[in-house]
Amino acid sequence: MTIELKLPELGENITSGKVIAVLVNVGETIAVDQSVIEVETDKALIEVPSSVGGKITEIHLKPGDDAEVGETILVIEESDADTGATLDEEIFEEISTDTEDPMGSEETQSMLIDEPVSPLETTGESAPAGFSLEPTEAPSEAPAPETVETAAPKSKKEPAPAAPSVRRIAREAGVDISDVPGSGIGGRISAKDVREFVAAQGGTAVPGAPAPALMSVPVQLPDLARWGEVRREPMSGIRRATSVNLTRAWTSIPHVTQCEKADISELDDLRRKFSQKAETAGGKLTITAILIKVIASALKVFPQFNASVDAGVNEIVYKNYVHVGVAVDTENGLLVPVIRDADKKNIIELSVELGEAAERARSRKLTLDEMQGGSITITNLGGFGGTYFTPIVNWPEVAILGVSRARMEPVWAKDAAKFEPRLMLPLMVSYDHRIIDGADGVKFLRWVADALEEPMLMSLEG
Helix, strand or coil, X not given: CEEEEECCCCXXXXXXXXXXXXXXXXXXXXXXXXXXXXXXXXXXXXXXXXXXXXXXXXXXXXXXXXXXXXCEEEEXXXXXXXXXXXXXHHHHHHHHHCCCCCCCCHHHHHHHXXXXXXXXXXXXXXXXXXXXXXXXXXXXXXXCCCCCCCCCCCCCCCCCCECHHHHHHHHHCCCCHHHCCCCCHHHCECHHHHHHHHHHCCCCCCCCCCCCHHHHCCCCCCXXXXXXXXXXXXXXXXXXXXXXXXXXXXXXXXXXXXEEEEECHHHHHHHHHHHHHHHHHCCCCCHHHHHHHHHHHHHHHCHHHCEEEECCCCEEEECCCCCEEEEEEECCEEECCEECCHHHCCHHHHHHHHHXXXXXXXXXCCCCHHHCCCCEEEEECCCCCCCCCCCCCCCCCCEEEEECCCEEEEEEECCXXXXXXXXXXXXXXXXXXXXXXXXXXXXXXXXXXXXXXXXXXXXHHC
16 A cells, blocks of 8 residues: 655644755655654754655655645555554544544643744853744644545534634634534635635634734835845744744833842852762753742742733733743754743752753754743843843743843942952843733842842742
8 A cells, every 4th residue: 555645734833844854765664653854844843753654665855845734755655554544644533533622722722833932042151042032933824734535524513624723713713613614625624714704704804814013014125235245045944933923022012121130159159069960960050050940939939920911811821830941042043942840840950951952952853842831931141241131021921031141240248348259140031011010020030139149048938
């Protein structure tokens, strides 16, 4: 039995990717779940596995090709005629038989689309990191590939065959997706079907996927070559996603930035004293690793910083988990791996996990899931220098902590009645002023500074 393996859905609102590498050859026999190609999207480098085992007879893609979801990757002569259907058929089967959305709850879907690449950080002591936002493509129509020839007709009570992006469009339009007649194979519903259904009901047509306000009206550049030689380069996928997300965050969130300095003289001595313990465990005891623990404790004291604004229904969503994103600078762009359950791990564990996540980011091995679901983001520019900056909130989070380079400064010691040299660390927190007031912003940042100066505070209050 000959089967065409097609490019599956790579994530919410991702319709295509660039083929980076083909991992198999014609004539090779592969196993189920064996990776066959590497595809770069705006969010990550993804290895695409085979859903069946067998001998490869044709390869339709090569490195450098732009591949659309549903496009044939290769043709396999299946080694066992009784093994499962193609990957596309499995996806369709899951959508057609599961009573839940295959991508999970609405909250999970929102996380997949809206979260964000973001900011930077290097885990090396000499070069921490910088900043950006987790790339998220502007929503777009992305009906799943229609490769199944037959499917049971859909009734109102049966789950509707539609991609998660289409389901979301229907929800936003206030439409029951099961009422929409699908024009695709097997009754599959597309975004166009939803818009036409809404229009037929006398409603307003659902927009396809509006980009952020400032991005929707491109500014026409003048002919810059009139004044001298120029050079053009296409934006990388990560840079395009960063552009979209930063614009969305800046235009939709009323930002306020508070600044503070923390005296980390004693903390730096302790960091150096115990650095060998972290290295023995496989990590590096950096200020960033320590800050992850401090921030995780701070979110317990200030829960409004661990929230998201659902402006559509005027609600605040408070998160009962603590996942901290850390911006990592890579040669491919800025990525933000998320450290899960940071409040439940000690600093040594966090230093090891941070080092591993940063390495996966630099080698483009991060998965989409590893860059989503953050509570707050840390962006450390201290390795490059600088004093203060205004980080942009990593939407849909409501706050981001910025860090600059620590410097030795003269500080007045009241007890000694003289100036003493102290190592001072500049801290900045930008936050969403819709749900965080200025007083809370100052209290939060001062708590973080106090925790760095008096680590016992984390145990007492965090």
